[in-house]
Amino acid sequence: MNPTISRVGPFKIMGRLEVISLLVFLHFIHLAADSCSNTKCSSDAVPVRFPFYLEGNQSQSCGHPGFDLRCNNQGFTVLEPPYSGNFLVRSINYRTQQIQLYDSEDCLARRLLNFNLSDSPFLAASYFNYTFLSCQSQLLNSRFTYIACLSNTTTSVIATSSMTMSLVNSLCQIVTIFPVPASWKVNRYEGFTSQLKKDLKLVWDSPDCIKCESLEMVVNKLAVSL
Numbered sequence: 001m002n003p004t005i006s007r008v009g010p011f012k013i014m015g016r017l018e019v020i021s022l023l024v025f026l027h028f029i030h031l032a033a034d035s036c037s038n039t040k041c042s043s044d045a046v047p048v049r050f051p052f053y054l055e056g057n058q059s060q061s062c063g064h065p066g067f068d069l070r071c072n073n074q075g076f077t078v079l080e081p082p083y084s085g086n087f088l089v090r091s092i093n094y095r096t097q098q099i100q101l102y103d104s105e106d107c108l109a110r111r112l113l114n115f116n117l118s119d120s121p122f123l124a125a126s127y128f129n130y131t132f133l134s135c136q137s138q139l140l141n142s143r144f145t146y147i148a149c150l151s152n153t154t155t156s157v158i159a160t161s162s163m164t165m166s167l168v169n170s171l172c173q174i175v176t177i178f179p180v181p182a183s184w185k186v187n188r189y190e191g192f193t194s195q196l197k198k199d200l201k202l203v204w205d206s207p208d209c210i211k212c213e214s215l216e217m218v219v220n221k222l223a224v225s226l
């Protein structure tokens with residue numbers, strides 16, 4: 001027996017004829033799905049497939065609402081949640097349903113200050129309240145990690161998830177406290193974070209594609225064995 005087929009449990013109990021017609025059926029599904037199959041913005045960009053679709057390249061019916069991506073003119077993949085502006089897509093994990101985003105200007109902290117995932121299918125794994133402080137640069141000691149892209153020669157911006165700020169109150173003013181979508185492990189007692197420089201990771205729950213990803217694998221294997 002073909003080893004590819006024997007690993008696929010349910011087929012064991014079927015007759016040869018049923019197996020063949022199922023294979024033919026799956027083969028046609030696969031062909032029909034071809035106009036929606038993997039596409040990319042450039043040779044080394046992330047592969048785009050269901051539930052995502054590439055606007056201007058694939059039909060909207062290839063994906064789910066809110067999962068539209070597009071290409072910028074440098075061949076990078078762009079996601080634009082309704083109220084948060086453009087992010088570049090670093091990677092998509094279709095199995096764990098995670099998308100990793102970054103800011104084209106390398107200032108994620110600034111982007112997070114105006115971040116709102118309403119009407120988007122994406123969720124943050126968790127949120128942590130970060131306090132942003134604005135400090136006089138010359139008073140800051142070098143052990144403080146400041147957010148370079150929000151700072152200048154006179155004012156340094158720092159952010160912390162820690163509640164104990166007595167030390168800085170004399171040197172710094174609180175700018176804002178807001179919930180940051182955090183994909184990193186936040187240490188409650190951490191000092192001034194450099195985590196806000198990392199990529200932003202979001203997840204999606206719906207559509208739950210664990211099943212279609214395994215169907216895709218089965219179809220691909222069977223197509224090879226046809």
Ligand SMILES: *[C@@H]1O[C@H](CO)[C@@H](O)[C@H](O)[C@H]1NC(C)=O
Binds near residue numbers: 039040041056057058
């Ligand atoms: C979509 O992109 C692929 C290459 O990634 C290209 O072959 C195809 O022609 C494009 N289709 C449309 C409708 O632009």
Ligand SMILES: *[C@@H]1O[C@H](CO)[C@@H](O)[C@H](O)[C@H]1NC(C)=O
Binds near residue numbers: 083118
């Ligand atoms: C996010 O944007 C929506 C739509 O504009 C608005 O209703 C909502 O209050 C915003 N949420 C936050 C936290 O700003």
Ligand SMILES: *[C@@H]1O[C@H](CO)[C@@H](O)[C@H](O)[C@H]1NC(C)=O
Binds near residue numbers: 127128129179
């Ligand atoms: C952040 O702070 C606000 C206001 O104090 C509070 O309502 C909210 O629950 C906090 N969020 C988190 C994730 O701790």
Ligand SMILES: *[C@@H]1O[C@H](CO)[C@@H](O)[C@H](O)[C@H]1NC(C)=O
Binds near residue numbers: 151152153154155
């Ligand atoms: C530095 O940034 C602060 C706050 O954003 C601003 O008020 C100040 O004018 C800036 N200073 C310089 C020299 O750009």
